[in-house]
Amino acid sequence: MLAVRTALGDQVFTVGDHVVRALCKALDAYRDPDDRGECIGCGGRRLDENLHCVDCGQLHGILGQVIAHHVRRAAAAAGEGGIG
């Protein structure tokens, strides 16, 4: 049996063990789509929809890595004395 309690009341479902196990596996595998994980820069959990950390500005994901790569290359090229 499976009992679910919500603000609206209790509901009891009569289900077999295999269904309960399947539900447990499904719950275990569930991930909140609004949970975008932790920032690799500061460990914060406030990533916006662009995977941009609100706290330290770290970019995440493929686009963030590409942007960070170009920024580093541009900084390295500037550091090699192209100007001045």
Ligand SMILES: [Zn+2]
């Ligand atoms: Zn951060």
